[in-house]
Amino acid sequence: MSINSLKKNLPPRFEACKEGNLMVNPYQNAIKQLEKTAFFLKLKPEVLAGLKIPDREIWGEIVVPMDNNKIRKFKTFRVQHNNARGPYKGGIRFHPQVDVNEVKALAIWMTIKCAVADIPFGGGKGGVEVDPKKLSQTELERLSQAYARFLVPAIGPYTDVPAPDVNTNAQIMAWMVDAYASSLKAKSSKLKANEVLATFTGKPVSRGGSLGREEATGRGGVYALQALLEGLNLKLKAKNEKLTVAIQGFGNVGYHFAKLAHRAGFKILAVSDSKGGAYRQENLDPEKVMRHKKKTGSVVAFPGTKKITNQALLKLPVDVLVPAALENQITARNASKIKAKIILELANGPTTPEADKILFQNKIVVVPDVLANAGGVTVSYFEWKQNLAGRRWTLQRVNQDLRKTIAQAATDAWQTSKRYKIDLRTGAWILAIKRIVKQTE
Ligand code: NAD
Numbered sequence: 001m002s003i004n005s006l007k008k009n010l011p012p013r014f015e016a017c018k019e020g021n022l023m024v025n026p027y028q029n030a031i032k033q034l035e036k037t038a039f040f041l042k043l044k045p046e047v048l049a050g051l052k053i054p055d056r057e058i059w060g061e062i063v064v065p066m067d068n069n070k071i072r073k074f075k076t077f078r079v080q081h082n083n084a085r086g087p088y089k090g091g092i093r094f095h096p097q098v099d100v101n102e103v104k105a106l107a108i109w110m111t112i113k114c115a116v117a118d119i120p121f122g123g124g125k126g127g128v129e130v131d132p133k134k135l136s137q138t139e140l141e142r143l144s145q146a147y148a149r150f151l152v153p154a155i156g157p158y159t160d161v162p163a164p165d166v167n168t169n170a171q172i173m174a175w176m177v178d179a180y181a182s183s184l185k186a187k188s189s190k191l192k193a194n195e196v197l198a199t200f201t202g203k204p205v206s207r208g209g210s211l212g213r214e215e216a217t218g219r220g221g222v223y224a225l226q227a228l229l230e231g232l233n234l235k236l237k238a239k240n241e242k243l244t245v246a247i248q249g250f251g252n253v254g255y256h257f258a259k260l261a262h263r264a265g266f267k268i269l270a271v272s273d274s275k276g277g278a279y280r281q282e283n284l285d286p287e288k289v290m291r292h293k294k295k296t297g298s299v300v301a302f303p304g305t306k307k308i309t310n311q312a313l314l315k316l317p318v319d320v321l322v323p324a325a326l327e328n329q330i331t332a333r334n335a336s337k338i339k340a341k342i343i344l345e346l347a348n349g350p351t352t353p354e355a356d357k358i359l360f361q362n363k364i365v366v367v368p369d370v371l372a373n374a375g376g377v378t379v380s381y382f383e384w385k386q387n388l389a390g391r392r393w394t395l396q397r398v399n400q401d402l403r404k405t406i407a408q409a410a411t412d413a414w415q416t417s418k419r420y421k422i423d424l425r426t427g428a429w430i431l432a433i434k435r436i437v438k439q440t441e
Pocket of ligand 1: 251253
């Protein structure tokens with residue numbers, strides 16, 4: 001196969017590869033971000049080298065019995081990047097195109113994110129190469145339990161604390177805690193019941209999860225946006241005019257952001273999922289769109305809307321564009337066509353470094369993933385604290401503390417970017433790396 005046809009057939013996640021360099025992948029994007037930060041901070045080469053390479057990469061295969069009694073094997077990863085500030089922390093992704101480079105990038109971003117939010121965790125990430133939509137519920141349960149057993153030697157409340165990510169949810173965390181607990185029992189572990197619970201976050205509330213965790217990433221996105229708009233003088237419109245928003249991805253993060261932003265007075269004009277998008281000039285009600293998605297399997301064809309592609313959604317003339325799906329959606333190929341004034345990155349790594357340069361030249365403010373979507377890990381931290389203390393916080397306390405944490409992170413990142421006269425992403429990375437390096441000195 002020629003390089004050109006290889007490039008043409010790349011899955012959307014590898015959009016950045018089409019920029020001319022087949023070797024570009026999310027990990028290389030993360031490395032470029034580290035290198036740029038190191039340049040501004042004049043980091044010692046050995047410190048930079050240490051940050052580029054994860055502390056540990058765990059690869060494996062898990063064996064899962066299928067409903068038809070056949071056995072299937074699945075490629076499985078856990079990457080532990082850096083624990084200078086606390087236990088490794090990061091979600092578990094089930095996706096057919098998960099690979100180790102993606103997991104490594106996601107682990108680096110977690111290290112940076114926890115430091116931006118100033119919570120005492122490091123960065124990790126896990127993944128299983130699987131299309132969960134092709135599994136039955138019982139197969140998904142067995143896969144989740146097999147992955148938790150695979151993780152047993154590597155994780156724990158004070159070492160590495162996994163959570164949900166793309167295609168994993170509270171139910172899957174509950175299955176994982178059960179499998180983890182029974183493996184520990186077989187090994188006569190001394191971990192107490194509350195410490196076993198604290199090993200996974202994003203659990204159902206009935207199983208030790210925190211109130212407010214499910215919607216925390218979307219809520220944190222709203223808080224970050226409000227902090228930048230209100231507190232930091234990023235004024236786009238007259239006070240009585242609603243800001244318009246388009247959201248790519250209508251899963252856990254995209255939906256909750258849409259719902260809360262709608263309630264907070266933003267005007268949602270477009271949403272999309274893997275099957276396409278729905279757009280209209282008037283405000284959409286995300287809760288009604290979700291009911292339609294549950295009935296039909298997609299947001300497409302929501303009554304009164306026009307069908308648009310995911311690419312077209314990115315180019316809509318809205319005030320705020322919110323990528324909330326997967327990596328590498330905004331690239332050198334489409335960055336110059338983006339008309340939004342703010343990009344709020346709720347997905348991890350949706351913008352490539354090449355696209356970043358174009359957006360900066362075009363004076364588009366990118367609120368980077370390590371700040372915009374830090375709400376999820378912040379409430380995961382609250383959940384971990386509640387489990388270890390054997391207490392439950394009220395929803396009001398969770399949301400108040402979340403707002404405080406995110407608003408402070410937004411202020412710190414913004415001030416750093418002003419001090420160094422650079423974009424907000426690099427400001428956030430500088431802030432984070434300074435905090436990480438301080439812990440290791
Ligand atoms: P999810 O599986 O619940 O939802 C993903 C959504 O994206 C779905 O609606 C899916 O249809 C859609 N999608 C997939 N491919 C698409 C494409 N090419 N174009 C448009 N839409 C597409 O996952 P999630 O938990 O909402 O995570 C979304 C993003 O947010 C990921 O990048 C994830 O790493 C990041 N994130 C999640 C959390 C969390 O708490 N869940 C925290 C921080 C960051």
